Amino acid sequence: MHWIALQWSLEAQAEAGAATAAAADAMPTPEALGWWALRYTPHVCWLDEALMLEVSACERLWGGRSSLMRQLLNENPVPAAAVLRGAQGATSLEALARLRLFVREEKRPPEIPAGLPLDTLSAAREHLDALARLGCRSWGEVAALPRGGLSRRFGAELRAALDIAWGLRPESHAWLTLPDVFEQKLELPALAETAPELMWSANRLLSALQIWLRARQRGARALELEWTLDLKRFNGVNLPPTQQIAVRTAEPTQDLAHLRRLLSEKLALATLAAPASWLKLRSLETDPWAGASTSFLPEDNRKGDKLHEMVERLSVRLGAMQVLVPRARADHRVEHTQAWQPALRTVQPDQPASSKARRETQAAAFQPDAIYPPWLLPQPLLLEMDGERPCYGGPLSKLIGPQRIEAGWWGGKEDGGQPAMRDYYVAESPEAGLLWIFRERPSARFSAGEVRWYLQGFYA
Incomplete structure (x- = not known):
């Protein structure tokens, strides 16, 4: 078994309060930090103030323990103002104790876990004064006490924690899962x-x-x-x-x-x-x-939104x-x-x-002979006449046409109103450029009246 203990700290920075406040503003929730760790190992849990990762079965996939630690520190999901600290150990309790020593800037003892200070063991914190009076200040000194007397006086939890630290009892944790x-x-x-x-x-x-x-x-x-x-x-x-x-x-x-x-x-x-x-x-x-999809062409990789x-x-x-x-x-x-x-x-x-x-x-897109302009008016605009020539910024000159359309005879007002019988032209205006205009054609059932021209769209 091999464990990694991680802890994030916002107070470690000696910067102004604004930097720390900005980091706290974007600090993910504890559950989210656990989800981030699941990308490295399926065995992730919270133990007191630290996020614990059991990596014995997958550390070789990341290039070994040292390589995995570097990746964890380099891919920190918390803003730069929050410092990520890490420590390793054979058990979760040992890794957590070494992390606490690292936070306090204390050297690790030569013997692990026997030499670890007693206040780094969570199960012993409420009994520190009583154990100190017995002359016990390290894990090993407490573990040397008689098992029965230790359990009766300080409870079974302390004895169980020491057994886990020495590998005499398997660890049991509630692993985090991704919802x-x-x-x-x-x-x-x-x-x-x-x-x-x-x-x-x-x-x-x-x-x-x-x-x-x-x-x-x-x-x-x-x-x-x-x-x-x-x-x-x-x-x-x-x-x-x-x-x-x-x-x-x-x-x-x-x-x-x-x-x-x-x-x-x-x-x-x-x-x-x-x-x-x-x-x-x-x-x-x-x-x-x-x-993300990228292109080799520089114009396809412009910056911005x-x-x-x-x-x-x-x-x-x-x-x-x-x-x-x-x-x-x-x-x-x-x-x-x-x-x-x-x-x-x-x-x-x-x-x-x-x-x-x-x-x-x-159906609207498949019109191979269509010469529609890119900008169409919501409603056709009635054009003024100069004799028999329609005007829009001056008299218009017809360039292409006619394109005859007869449609709408099958529907009523609910389907768009009156039928459309029109002749469309591409015309040129002295001031507005190329236009798309049409003239109404009266129905053969009615007598011909005054010819009216309308502007339908712009080409430029």
Whole structure:
């Protein structure tokens, strides 16, 4: 058996209080630190103040004990302001005792475990005064006492701990496991009266979420932050026990900075019904994580935020209906081929598109002879006439056309209104450049009237 004891300390830095406070702000929860250690060995547990790793069965996979210790110290999941200390031993009690000596900057005794100071054994701490009066100040001196008298006077726990230290009794621990769904709850250090105040503690939960996502090899798609209200009634109004907000992303992500920005923007728009005392973060949807994809071309590896990340932040900040994206529709009437919807969809991201939606998109996209401009007006604009020539920034010159369209005769008002019988042209304006215009063609069933021209879109 071989054990490694790890401990994180925020007080070891002699820097200003701001550095320590920033480290505590992003300090993962103890459960998350255990999840991080599970990547090195399946045998991980908390023992008093230290995280214990039993690595005898897997240390060779990491290149030996020294190589494994270096990796643990180099891949510290806690910010740089928190120092990670480690010690090793044949048993968990020995590794923990040596870690405590290292923290106190004391030299290890020549004999292990007999020479270890008695105050480094957790089971002996409540009996230190009595054992000192007996002249016992080390593990070996206590172990030399008669077994029966030691157990009767100081309890069976101390004798059992000494047996474990000398390998006379097997160790038993409750090993940590990785949950299938992330859900972490945290008590706030003080009552939060505004939603942005929750972000300080939410950072710890986000750090734990990132560790869980990496351990599970998943990417977050939807999260829910919930806070518990400290009051049940305020100003004569009954309050719900909790409030919550949900955050969604267009693509699976493990980026802690992006999730923090999204959550911060969402909290800035929230209002607390009463002061909050607890905070809980849970994962609603996750996808398998494929990892980052890079390119050999320098222009494909630009620094900065991705487009979908910027769209998500703007949608949260300005409102979902203020950031829209086009959606293709199957209709030969040009003003009906495109619909606008919020960039942050309200439907479940994992929900597959319906067969009708797929047919509409494919039908709208498959038009081999289409010469549609990149920018279409929501509604056609009636053009002024100069004699028989339409005008827009001057008289227009027709370059390409006509492209005849007759559609909409099969539907009524609920299907988009009147039928469309049109001749489309690509025209050039002296001031606006290339335009897409059309003229209405009267039905053969009615007498011909005045010809009207409309602007449908812009090419430049």
